[in-house]
Amino acid sequence: MGMSYRRYLAGARVYGCLSCRTHLTTIHSMISRAFNGQHGRAYLFEDVVNVIEGEPNDRQMTTGNHTVRDIYCCKCGTTLGWKYDKAYEQSQKYKEGKYILERNLLVDVQ
Amino acid sequence: MRLPEREYDSNPTSPHFHHRANSSSLSPSPKANGHRSRGPVAKVELPGATIYDDSYIDREEYIRLVIQSLRDIGYIESAATLEAESGYVMETSRVADFRRCILEGAWREAEEALEHLGVAEDDGLWEAKFLISQQKYLEYLETGKTTKALHVLRNELAPLHMDPEQLQPLSSLVMCSDAADLRQKAGWDGAHGSSRRRLLVNLQSYIPSSLMIPPRRFVTLLDQARLRQISQCVYHNAPLTSRHFSLYADHACDTDLFPRITTAILQVHGDEVWSLEWSHNGKFLASASKDKSVIIWSVGLNRNPDISLHQHLQDHPFAVGCLAWSLDDTILLSSSEQYIKMWNTETGICIRTIEAHTETVSALAWVPDGSGFISGSQDRKINLWGSDGKLRDSWGITAIRITDLAVTPDFTRLVAVGESAKDPVLPTPRGDSVTAPNTNRNGNNGNNPTPNGARTQEHLMIVYDLTTKQPELSVSLGGQLTSVKISSDSQYALVNHAPDEIHLWDLFTGRLARKYTGQRQGRHIIRSCFGGVDGNFVVSGSEDGNVYIWHRDRAILLDVLTGHGSGSVNSVAWNPRNAQMFASCSDDFTIRLWEPSSGLAHRTADVQSHESEPGGKGKGKSREPWVEDDPASRSL
Numbered sequence: 001m002g003m004s005y006r007r008y009l010a011g012a013r014v015y016g017c018l019s020c021r022t023h024l025t026t027i028h029s030m031i032s033r034a035f036n037g038q039h040g041r042a043y044l045f046e047d048v049v050n051v052i053e054g055e056p057n058d059r060q061m062t063t064g065n066h067t068v069r070d071i072y073c074c075k076c077g078t079t080l081g082w083k084y085d086k087a088y089e090q091s092q093k094y095k096e097g098k099y100i101l102e103r104n105l106l107v108d109v110q
Numbered sequence: 111m112r113l114p115e116r117e118y119d120s121n122p123t124s125p126h127f128h129h130r131a132n133s134s135s136l137s138p139s140p141k142a143n144g145h146r147s148r149g150p151v152a153k154v155e156l157p158g159a160t161i162y163d164d165s166y167i168d169r170e171e172y173i174r175l176v177i178q179s180l181r182d183i184g185y186i187e188s189a190a191t192l193e194a195e196s197g198y199v200m201e202t203s204r205v206a207d208f209r210r211c212i213l214e215g216a217w218r219e220a221e222e223a224l225e226h227l228g229v230a231e232d233d234g235l236w237e238a239k240f241l242i243s244q245q246k247y248l249e250y251l252e253t254g255k256t257t258k259a260l261h262v263l264r265n266e267l268a269p270l271h272m273d274p275e276q277l278q279p280l281s282s283l284v285m286c287s288d289a290a291d292l293r294q295k296a297g298w299d300g301a302h303g304s305s306r307r308r309l310l311v312n313l314q315s316y317i318p319s320s321l322m323i324p325p326r327r328f329v330t331l332l333d334q335a336r337l338r339q340i341s342q343c344v345y346h347n348a349p350l351t352s353r354h355f356s357l358y359a360d361h362a363c364d365t366d367l368f369p370r371i372t373t374a375i376l377q378v379h380g381d382e383v384w385s386l387e388w389s390h391n392g393k394f395l396a397s398a399s400k401d402k403s404v405i406i407w408s409v410g411l412n413r414n415p416d417i418s419l420h421q422h423l424q425d426h427p428f429a430v431g432c433l434a435w436s437l438d439d440t441i442l443l444s445s446s447e448q449y450i451k452m453w454n455t456e457t458g459i460c461i462r463t464i465e466a467h468t469e470t471v472s473a474l475a476w477v478p479d480g481s482g483f484i485s486g487s488q489d490r491k492i493n494l495w496g497s498d499g500k501l502r503d504s505w506g507i508t509a510i511r512i513t514d515l516a517v518t519p520d521f522t523r524l525v526a527v528g529e530s531a532k533d534p535v536l537p538t539p540r541g542d543s544v545t546a547p548n549t550n551r552n553g554n555n556g557n558n559p560t561p562n563g564a565r566t567q568e569h570l571m572i573v574y575d576l577t578t579k580q581p582e583l584s585v586s587l588g589g590q591l592t593s594v595k596i597s598s599d600s601q602y603a604l605v606n607h608a609p610d611e612i613h614l615w616d617l618f619t620g621r622l623a624r625k626y627t628g629q630r631q632g633r634h635i636i637r638s639c640f641g642g643v644d645g646n647f648v649v650s651g652s653e654d655g656n657v658y659i660w661h662r663d664r665a666i667l668l669d670v671l672t673g674h675g676s677g678s679v680n681s682v683a684w685n686p687r688n689a690q691m692f693a694s695c696s697d698d699f700t701i702r703l704w705e706p707s708s709g710l711a712h713r714t715a716d717v718q719s720h721e722s723e724p725g726g727k728g729k730g731k732s733r734e735p736w737v738e739d740d741p742a743s744r745s746l
Contacts, residue, residue, distance in 0.1 A: 002634030002653065002678040002697055003384040003400070003431065005470055005488055008511060009536060029536035047536045075428070075447065 006074065007049040015101065016109035020076040022050050023109060024101060037081060037102040048083075048099040050074045056085050064089035071099065080105050151194035171320075173198045179328045205322045212310050215301060217246045227317045238316040240270045244280065245309050249301045252289045260284065336361065344661045344668060347642045347689055369690050369704040370659075372673050374417055376407060376701040383695035385637070385681045387433040392687025394420060394455070396442055397701050398430035404444045406455060409685075409703070417703075421458035426451065431635075432473060436497065437480035445471035450485055452499050462499040467491060473515040473526075486512035486526055505579055510570050513635070514593050517576070518600035523617060524576050525603045527591035530568035571605060573617060583620045587613070593637035593681075597645055604648060606631060606638050612650055614662070624665045626650070629658040634678050641684025641692055649692060651679035657694045657704070674698050 011026035025048045035042040054070040067086040072079055081100040087093050161169045173192065177200040180189040193199050201209075204226055211220035221242055229235045243266040250259035263281055268274075286292040293300050314324055324330070339361040340346050345368045348354035348361075355361050381401035388395055395407045408420040426446040434443040441461065442453045450464040450471055473486035482496040492505035492515065510528030517524050569591050573583040593606040602623065603615045608631045614624035629636070629652035638650035640662065647668070648660045657671040657679055677697025684692040695701045 001382065002636075003382070003429075003680055004634050005472065005511075005513065008469075008488070011536070026536045028538045031539040045536075046539050049536070 009049065011110075013108060014110040015106045017050075017073040017076060017078060017080065018105050018107045019078050020073060021107060021109050022073055022075045024048050024050060024073075024080065024106070025099070031098060035100055037100060039102045039104040041103040042081060042100050043103060043106075044095065045099045045101060048101065051080060051099075052077075053083055063087075063092050066092070066095070078105060151191055153197045154195050169196075170198050174200050174323060175328045175331075178323055178326075182326060201322060205317075209310065209322075212242075212313070213306050215246075215249065215306065217242060224313075228321055229316045234316045236270055238313055240267065241309060241312055243267050243270065245305065247280065248283070248292070248296060248298055248305070251283060251286070251292055252300055254289075256284065332357065341663070344664065344666055346644075346646050349643055349689070367690060367706045368669070369692055369706050370669050370671055371705060371707045372702045373705040374703040376405075376417065376703070377699060378405060378419060378422070379403065379699050379701075381429075381699060382677065382697040383680065383699060383701055384429070384431055384635070385433050386683040386693050386695050386701065387435055388683050388685050388693070389435045389439040389455070390437060390686060391439055392685045394435075394439065395683070395693055395701070396433045396435065396444075397695055398433050398444060399699075400429040402426045402429055402446065404430050404433065404442070404453070406442065406458075407701075421453075421455065423451075423453050423458060423460070425460055432471060434474035434476055434483060436476055436483075437478075441497070443474045443476075443483060445474055445485070447471070448487070448489070450474065450495075450499075464495070464499055466493060466501060469511075472513050472528075475515060475517050477517055478519050478521045484515065484517060484524065486515040486528075488512065488528075490528075492524070492526065505574070508572070509581075509584070510572060513591055514637075516594045516596045516603070518596050518617070519598060520600040522576055522600065523582075524574040525571065525594050525596065525617070526574065527571045527594050527605055528569070529590070530570055569607075571603070571615065573603075573620075583617075585615070585620075590633075592631070592635045595639050597640055604638055604640060606636050606650065608632055608636075612638050612648065614648070614665075624662070626658075626660045626665055626667075628660075628667045628670065629656075630654040635680065636678060637681040639682055639684055639692075641682075641689075643689045647684075649682045649684065651682055651694060651696075653678045655679060655696065655698075657682060671704065673702060674700065 006022055009023045009026050011028050013027035015024050015026065016022055017024060025045045029046040029048075030043055031046055032044040033041070035044050048071065050073065051071040052074050054072065056067050056069050058065060058067050065088040066084055068082040068084055070079055070082050081102050083099050084095040084097065087095050156169070159169055161167045161172050173196045177189045177192050177198070180186075180192065181200065189200070204223060208220060208223040208227060211217075211223060221239060224235070224238055224242070229238055243262055247259050247262040247267060250256070250262060263277075267280065268277060283292055283296055286295055289300065292298075293303075299305050311325065314322060336355055343362050345363045345365045347368060348363050354363075376397070379397065379399040379401050381399055383397050383399045385398040386395060393408065393410055395409050397405050397407065399405075402424070403426060404423040405419060406421040406423070408416075408418045410416065423442075423444065426444065427449060428447040430444050430446045432443075432445040435455075436442070440455055442455045444451045444453065447470050448465060448467045450467075452461040452464070453459070454461055467485065467487040467489050469487055469489035471485050471487045474483060476483045477494070480497065482494060482502060485493050485495065488511045490507045490509075490511055492508055492512065493501060494503035496502050508526065510526065510530055512526050512528040514528075515524060515526040569587045569589060571585045571587060571591060571594070572581050574580065575582050587605075587607055589608040589611070591605055591607055593604075595604045596602070597604070601616060601618055603617055605613045605615060607613050610627060610629060610631055612626040612629070613622055614626070615621070616623040626648055629650050631653055634653055636651045636653065638648060641647045641649050646662055648662050650658050652658055655672075655674045655676060655678065657674070658667065659669045659671070660667050671694075674694065674696040675698030679694050679696045682692060682694045691703060691705050693701055693703050
């Protein structure tokens, strides 16, 4: 894969990884706070950086079947949430290509 | 390269020529070397004024240079004979007298002689007299004759010089405590040093060269021919010795002597290898890997050396990105995210772990006097550390998230590259931001602009004055900058620039001097370096898995070396003591050593230990690839 440095973000509020403070996303990129993850409240974001995406797999969620990938912090490897590859329900299509981050795994870094 | 001994002796153009000339053209007085009369040598009358009919070279000029060369070598008799035979003299007695006066310190006579040496203008004469008076002044001061010195200052130097500000440094020398102090403050090595000779060289520029031939003129011309031949030799990688430069033939390096064959594959790292650095003595190679370890390989300067694993430095919390050997090679620095580790290279013990940066340390560089080192980081800070690992100084927050930095060998400048701190804002759900970073399929920490928005970050090269720590030059460049190296003469900075370019910046003029293209570089940290004799080559890794080598001055792509597996060649390092060896490291977990294909190469390498090796073995691929499965079996 080669060597690269992590990305750094700016904005009114930058969310980072709780364990290593790696920049992940900003409040400007937030779509919704009304999600739930394995650790409670979770947020949906337009874009997230500095994460490694796992293999795709299908998961049955409260809003229907989705193809998702787990996402991991690229520095410390913590599982932070998931990314939606595909939503099978027409009403859920807006989530495709978006990211879920668990609120309890995030920290304000700015 | 050279003729066998016996042919040499019978060669009529050999240095024995003057014996033949003496015996054939001089009167028979077999002893009396140096006392022989010149009378009997008949002047040879020749038509025309050039040395050959179809030549533009003036015979008088040519012969006078030959006479000068003969005198310089010590063939005084031959020179005199040639003067008699040709009717040309190297210089008139007036010039000879002037030369003698300067060297003997007969200043009044020298000044008088100067009037008759064709110094073109009044200004020239003034300046020449000023130089002579200045020498006289310094010599009086040196011998403690202060009154006489002041007399020279008031009556000769002051009237001659129009600018009193330039006189001030001279007059202040009166305050020097003793001769040594004077010599040091004046940057002058005294009457018995080379100062009179240097004065003569300086005076030379005011006297027509046809009257007083510049010193060693013939050799100067031959040196120019040599430089021209080197510039034509694109694979030039030979040391400056008589073996590689004969007057009998134009110089050209054998391309077989160019390192383009893999002679060893070092395969112990368990993940991508990201960085390489040779020790200053050229005997050890350090490699840094994503596997969170550093390996010090013992390579040695011998032909067909035993390559062994000297130390495996495993105690890193994260992948290792940078390495730097101390000047005496006793300490190796490594960086792993925000940590800097100092290792004893002999024992492999970690001396110290420094955690002062808050983000990834992206550059480590020892300062040229060895007193400490400088670190640069993605946290925008540049810190100076003592060799004990204690913080000595800090640049504070710079304008860039540093991706690499280097210090010029002359200790005057620091060149840092990186991204300006104007970090991007991610796109909003409504899509009204144009600063979207890209998201890759597998790990979206890349740096390419996305189709739906360009990044607003600037990529800067900043040149700092090391004493003031102030930026003296800041250049905004179009793409990510991942590597910076400085040429040994401190003039050039070599900067890897995505996409697909390497820039050579002239630090003296602040201009882009050369561009090297061909290699692939998009989103990864790819590093390059100078290499070979006089740093004639530029070599770089590439995301296509190949190694690229260019001629530095002509920017010609000389070679694309294949062999590494898939992924990027991340870094390269040329052996500082063996101009015919360099190393590359790759995502394929391996390090490759590259050397010439010809066994002969090893004998001509400028390394003493190669000289006595027999020629039969050690051809290119004789080294077995180093493969080690059991780390416990490594040799120390």
